[in-house]
Amino acid sequence: MSAGKFICDCTVVHKEIVDDVKKAMIDMGEYKKLALFFKVFADETRIKILWALDLSEMCVCDICSVLDMTKSAVSHQLALLRREHLVKCRREGKSVYYSLDDEHVKQVFETGLEHIRHF
Template sequence: MTNDEFACDCDVIHADVVNLVKKHMPDDEEFTDLSAFFKILGDYTRTKILWALDKNEMCVCDLASLLNMTKSAVSHQLRLLRIANLVKSRRDGKVIFYSLADDHVKAIFETGHEHIREM
């Protein structure tokens, strides 16, 4: 495919469509937040952590062993995922277990994974 195949060759503005979409456009702050959300998901290591947590809750030691990483490196990534509200934690005695934050995160992650497997 060439770039010309993606170029629109019309000079007409479809004002009804533009106005409809414009009416539903979020403000710039929401776009900034959404962009930051996808940047957090866009990291290879965090993606592997999310994949693991999609299968089962795990502690830092388990994740470090699975991913062949240091506990410190895993903790750093989990902190970023927690700040972004993508993972949550629960304490069981001295051990802290991590899991996906909610069903939205699970659905986003699984839908993305399903999408790339279709290619």
């Protein structure tokens, strides 16, 4: 199908729909937070870390081993993921263990994966 077939040639505005949608729009602060939330998912390394943590809680050294990355590089990405509340950590002796922050993160991640596998 050519791109031209997807161009709307109508000039009719469906006022009731427009009014309903305008009333339901979220505030600008939420748009910004949501955009930042999804921006975090736009990095392959962070996706790999989230995938690993979707499978199991892991310490930093384990994540480094799985991804064949340095501790510094993994720690940098984990700090960003922590700031955005996508992962959480707990200390056990000298080790720090990471996991997905909550069920919502797991659902978003797994839904995204399901979506791309759908095609």
